[in-house]
Amino acid sequence: MxxxxxxxxxxxxxxxxxxxxxxxxxxxxxxxxxxxxxxxxxxxxxxxxxxxxxxxxxxxxxxxxxxxxxxxxxxxxxxxxxxxxxxxEGWPMLPMARIDEATGRAWLATYDDSFECTEEKEIDTQTASQYPHDxxxxxxxxxxxxxxxxxxxxxx
Structure with missing residues (x-):
């Protein structure tokens, strides 16, 4: 509900x-x-x-x-x-990054307006620090x- x-x-x-x-x-x-x-x-x-x-x-x-x-x-x-x-469109839902500190790996996730993840790709941790935290x-x-x-x- x-x-x-x-x-x-x-x-x-x-x-x-x-x-x-x-x-x-x-x-x-x-x-x-x-x-x-x-x-x-x-x-x-x-x-x-x-x-x-x-x-x-x-x-x-x-x-x-x-x-x-x-x-x-x-x-x-x-x-x-x-x-x-x-x-x-002037206030987009931004891509968001998360970092696994233990492995040093990071991912960038893109969400639609209903908060469903539509894309996820691995990125480097330095790039991840430029995005909002997921x-x-x-x-x-x-x-x-x-x-x-x-x-x-x-x-x-």
Whole structure:
């Protein structure tokens, strides 16, 4: 049984940072079964009015990847709005890489919009480091990673 989608594709939402403030997320894909793909942005924002949706672009994302959508459904990651003129081809589901540290082998996977793997090929580990990690991030992992990425860009 499908549960409901957390929001339409193109929805902009806030992700709480562990040390205060929020990052911005854009829901690029959602299955209605808990799987989502999104793009995430800094810098840290303190209030909803600080969100400038016209400046959001995949090329400016500090993190992209698959994540669980439960915190959007629970409204713990509040929705700000929907991008004007949303087009899925402008916000693609990126190829994602995984590395087996034990063997030193790596693979690049391509997914369709329903999160089905359509292609997988072996690549070198250096190339793999240039792609988002092929993993499903929980809410806590997203919050911790964004906190770390944004903190690293801020002046002391």
């Amino acid at each position: 499908k549960r409901r989608r957390p929001a339409p594709d193109g929805t902009v939402f806030l992700v709480p940072l562990r040390d205060g403030g929020h990052a911005i997320g854009v829901l690029a894909r959602a299955t209605g079964e808990g799987h989502a793909f999104g793009y995430f942005f800094g810098p840290r924002i303190l209030k909803v009015s600080d969100v400038n949706m016209t400046k959001l672009s995949p090329k400016n994302a500090i993190l992209a990847g698959k994540f669980g959508d439960l915190e959007i459904l629970r409204k713990n990651w509040p929705v700000v709005g929907v991008l004007k003129d949303w087009a899925p 993993r499903m991030m929980g809410a806590g992992a997203v919050e911790i990673r964004l906190t770390s990425l944004i903190r690293a860009t801020e002046k002391p």
